[in-house]
Amino acid sequence: MSKRLSEKKIAVLATDGVEQIELERPCTALNQAGAEVHLVSLKAVSIQGVHHDQMGDKFEVDKTIDEVSAEDYDGLVLPGGVFNPDALRMNETAVDFVRDFFKQGKPVAAICHGPWLLAEADVLQGRSVTSWPSIKTDLINAGAKWVNKKCVCDNGLVTSRRPDDLDAFCEKMVEEFAEGVHEEQSA
Template sequence: MNDLSGKTILILATNGFEQSELDVPHAKLKEAGATVHIVAPEAGEITGWDQKDWGRAVKVDKTIAEVSADAYDAIVLPGGQMNPDTLRGTPEALTLIKRFFEQGKVVAAVCHAPWLLIDTGIAKGRRLTSYNTMKQDMINAGAMWEDSEVVTDKGVVTSRKPDDLPAFVAKIIEEVNEGRHERRAA
């Protein structure tokens, strides 16, 4: 079922997100009927990175301080190198991601965004994928890393790169429709 009517999804990003890794999930999840909010540490706009140069700005719908995991069905974490690296240093972002995980909600990370799964402790003991240069980071964090287009472990969805976005978004939709996921700490 590809219908996300009545579902609300949060995309967490800051300056330097990989443009397609925010734009594609944002468009496709809205197309599936979800309400999608772009959330950032600060209000205003955030600017993407489009492969080799700055991309375009997108409007921030809400700040981290204005949201709660309670109001959403899933969190999507775009990659790029700068975006997740900056968010790793933002304690409120890590706390928000952990709350989604603790509530059994979908946590989806693409490319370099699984760094956030390392820093929240979510990676440990889970089957995950990421951009290939992060393989050792993931293994060192206790993840069972796979070189696959998309890997899902009890509602934690990870994907490697922008080419994998169609499969990534399809898996997010499937997992959101499944509902809450029973998890235990690794």
């Protein structure tokens, strides 16, 4: 794979309860494309991954949310899992971090339940997105146009529904991160 992202630094925002495959596969794709990837979380040391409702592996955290700024990164990944985005959207600093990527026009990729955080950040107005079906109404209520496709891209915002969509998600995510800054996204 080419090193399309060799000059890029990407934040992956996650906490305990992250769906493990939705964390690992995007990180692998980003690393293979040459990006510097930082796992950013609410707490230092490590976070607990899950395989749906079963415990998975622990992942070492690179930076806490209090140590970073959207200005430090070229793009943002929001993996799913039910508990992960639900905890993140309750943290004002994490929500502001996400919102700042939109203010700066930087690409963002969110899968499964990850778009829940986008609703909390109030960045979905008029945007076409997809997600895990159970949060469809929340995204529509936040102003999104929800579509049932494996991968949707709207001006630098890449969304996918579930782990089965990871191939398309990772491919489009790398493409958008390589392209870089878009026109300022309303946030």
